Amino acid sequence: MxxxxxRACSPSRAPLCNTLGFLQKNNSLGEEGRLAGSLSERQKNLYSCDNSDRDARFRRTETDFSNMFARDLLPAKNGEEATMQFLLELVGILTNYVRKTFDRSTKVLDFHHPHQLLEGMEGFNLELSDQPESLEQILVDCRDTLKYGVRTGHPRFFNQLSTGLDIIGLAGEWLTSTANTxxxxxxxxxxxxxxxxxxxxxxxxxxxxxxxxxxxxxxxxxxxxxxxxxxxxxxxxxxxxxxxxxxxxxxxxxxxxxxxxxxxxxxxxxxxxxxxxxxxxxxxxxxxxxxxxxxxxxxxxxxxxxxxxxxxxxxxxxxxxxxxxxxxxxxxxxxxxxxxxxxxxxxxxxxxxxxxxxxxxxxxxxxxxxxxxxxxxxxxxxxxxxxxxxxxxxxxxxxxVDIFKFWLMWKAKGTIGFEQHIDKCLDLSQYLYDKIRNRQGYEMVFQGVPQHTNVCFWYIPPSLRGLEHNSEEYREKLHKVAPKIKAMMMESGTTMVGYQPQGQKVNFFRMVVSNPAALQSDIDFLIDEIERLGHDL
Structure with a gap:
């Protein structure tokens, strides 16, 4: 701001052993030698660990959490092993979620109505109880919370001003929560x-x-x-x-x-x-x-x-x-x-x-x-x-602490990385604008190239194309189109895009491109999905 x-402006390092393992699997000995020659002594020491040297507590093992509770975790006496295994299991849940978020075959959301979630879904219960639940149930709750939420980092999520799931930002958020200051x-x-x-x-x-x-x-x-x-x-x-x-x-x-x-x-x-x-x-x-x-x-x-x-x-x-x-x-x-x-x-x-x-x-x-x-x-x-x-x-x-996530992203990407992110999103919005501005069944809310990544438009189903556009009947029917298409999108979970009225203008789609994971093919998919869902309205 x-x-x-x-005027005024009111506005721990992860283990590197896995990195070495990756290099060993993907490089010849000669390449490893050249790599080692380019590292400082401090970097060599960081890379020198191998699995045999690592604490066994940091290896994920099959653990029965059904009879374990929060009281068994640190700072409980002898709670280190249980804590490490619980956190490693949780990290597995999170990394699996991250992987699926970038998989276009995964739904943007698994939609359920409020009463369904409140009544409980397949063992997922939002009610709070007097007695503690097992760590097994806590892990189930974590999985289900992600399962029934919206994947705002999905390449086909265009609903709000969300900028996707940034891996460096995610690392920064984890560290911020761990520091807890x-x-x-x-x-x-x-x-x-x-x-x-x-x-x-x-x-x-x-x-x-x-x-x-x-x-x-x-x-x-x-x-x-x-x-x-x-x-x-x-x-x-x-x-x-x-x-x-x-x-x-x-x-x-x-x-x-x-x-x-x-x-x-x-x-x-x-x-x-x-x-x-x-x-x-x-x-x-x-x-x-x-x-x-x-x-x-x-x-x-x-x-x-x-x-x-x-x-x-x-x-x-x-x-x-x-x-x-x-x-x-x-x-x-x-x-x-x-x-x-x-x-x-x-x-x-x-x-x-x-x-x-x-x-x-x-x-x-x-x-x-x-x-x-x-x-x-x-x-x-x-x-x-x-x-x-x-x-x-x-x-x-x-x-x-909001700063670390942003600072770490800036360090990792540099200003040039943010510039590329912004330019790509604006290029994609231009691509969408060029695709629909003269396409049958579309009308722009305002004329001219958008100043930002917001592209505002109406989709006009075939049943409305013969009506007088200034008539009250046309306005009333067009006002219902975007909400109906959006509802079907959410039911199917394929994509999400926002809509709203503005002044005297009836409901229109407000498409925002802000996720650097999105591609032109995702824009094409959105157009096809709007037409598929809205054709018979």
Missing amino acids: LGSGN NMFTYEIAPVFVLMEQLTLKKMREMIGWPSGEGDGIFSPGGAISNMYSVMIARYKYFPEVKTKGMSAAPRLVLFTSEHSHYSIKKAGAALGFGSENVVLLSTDERGRVIPADLEAKILDVKQKGYHPLFVNATAGSTVYGAFDPINEIADICEKYNMWLHVDGAWGGGLLMSRKHRHKFSGTLSFSCCNSMCAGYLFQPDKQYDVSYDTGDKAIQCGRH
Whole structure:
């Protein structure tokens, strides 16, 4: 999340023995010699272990978990063997799930209605009991949880803004959960705190801020980030609100696109502005804010005696994938001394693509906000530089470690890897657009090449193609098409794609390409599936 006001940013090593085993099976002795010659002494030592040297506890064996319980695992006395075998069994479940996720013959989901899952499915019971269940049942529960869930990493999952299943990210998440720490102080999370600072600095440099100046934290999501931006804007112009409340400020008004994320409205309600003081801005056919409408509504607010405080510009709206004209909006904000926030939750990633970063344009500078120190956490006499303590920047006290997963992916892929990911997804969305824009039975929701990976369209069954498109009968029937096709998709489990209405437009498909595992053949499959399921509607 990005903001400007002058504008602000509110936004163990795995065993390497298996790697050597792979090399031994796939290389000649000469190749191994060349490999060994290229390794440092430290790397040679890491690769030198073999199965005979490994602790037997780390070998998966047939174990009867039916009479074993959580109380038998660490920190229980003599619980190491049971713990290792349980975790190895669980890893087997997870790796099998990962393998099947990338198998296109596997269903995207095994759909069941809520009442079926609540009543219990083949031994899978969601009810909680007073007595502990065996580890065998716990492993069954783990398998079934994955079985009846949605495989969001599947190459044919196009439903939400999900970016697939990244193996490095998965490794980072496992390590994060194992470390089980918190982000509020350097004292409790020294490495993670430094990772976050360095990563955010790198991100600010990519935005274009000199030397990565500014500040920020990782938040639980875009909605919370947007709320932070409103809070910072309010403090920037009316700092006394922090101590005296909203009565210390005039009636403040926020402005956001009619296509923007609903979190701006929620922030207005939660922070005491009131939903009536969140003004929606008109957009053009592509879903971009019309600057003239913004200025007209600012003047209207000022004429009423209210104070225009904040404008939210969207870089990649969730439905159309639209990018608001940030430079023009920035000029208006400067003219009326308002805070400009840029919501880049969906489109901000384009900054990593040299081909597409021009869509995320705007002159971004920064501001800052002071803190409300919690003395029991942030003692000034600690033995280290307390400026590294981050908890005071967040609304909540404890904060989940979100950084390691992202940091590890960036290390593994490099900026160039993220760029390739983004470019591939946009190329696939272009492929879909080119396939359907003139295809019989399809109509685009708006004309022109999509700005992001969002491709919005109607599928028109043969039974509707002879109707007058402006008639109420046509609109009513077309409104039901996408939901019916989606329901059949979920029943069959072959693929998933989202749909929704927008303003006066009836339900349409909102296809989002964000999974780098997807191929052109998956786009072709989606088109064929829509036509197969919708042909007789």
